[in-house]
Amino acid sequence: MTAKVMDWVRQARLFxxxxxxxxxxxxxxxxxxxxxxxxxxxxxxxxxAIYLGIVDLALSRFITYFLKFGL
Structure with missing residues (x-):
């Protein structure tokens, strides 16, 4: 083995x-x-998860409402 490989093996063992x-x-x-x-x-x-689900539901309904009926 080369010296570089042996040094890597030694360092791995010490780690x-x-x-x-x-x-x-x-x-x-x-x-x-x-x-x-x-x-x-x-x-x-x-x-x-419950909180994020409620926020997601509210935002999706809000966006759907405004896309349907406009501002």
Whole structure:
């Protein structure tokens, strides 16, 4: 192998070792906290989807009304 390839392999190995070391330093949430935050995120996404759906419906009716009858 060329020196360039060997250097790339060495750098990739060092990067992966650094990633592994960082993962060991991370404070992970327990299962209960993870589940609670997941539920909150899903509820938030649900309400944002409802809101955007209502805004989309209102704007589409508004535009349709003005295209049909003019200003």
């Amino acid at each position: 992966l070792l650094d990633v592994q070391a960082e993962f060991k330093r991370v404070t992970w949430l327990d299962r209960k906290q993870t589940a609670a935050q997941t539920v909150l995120a899903l509820i938030f996404v649900f309400f944002v």
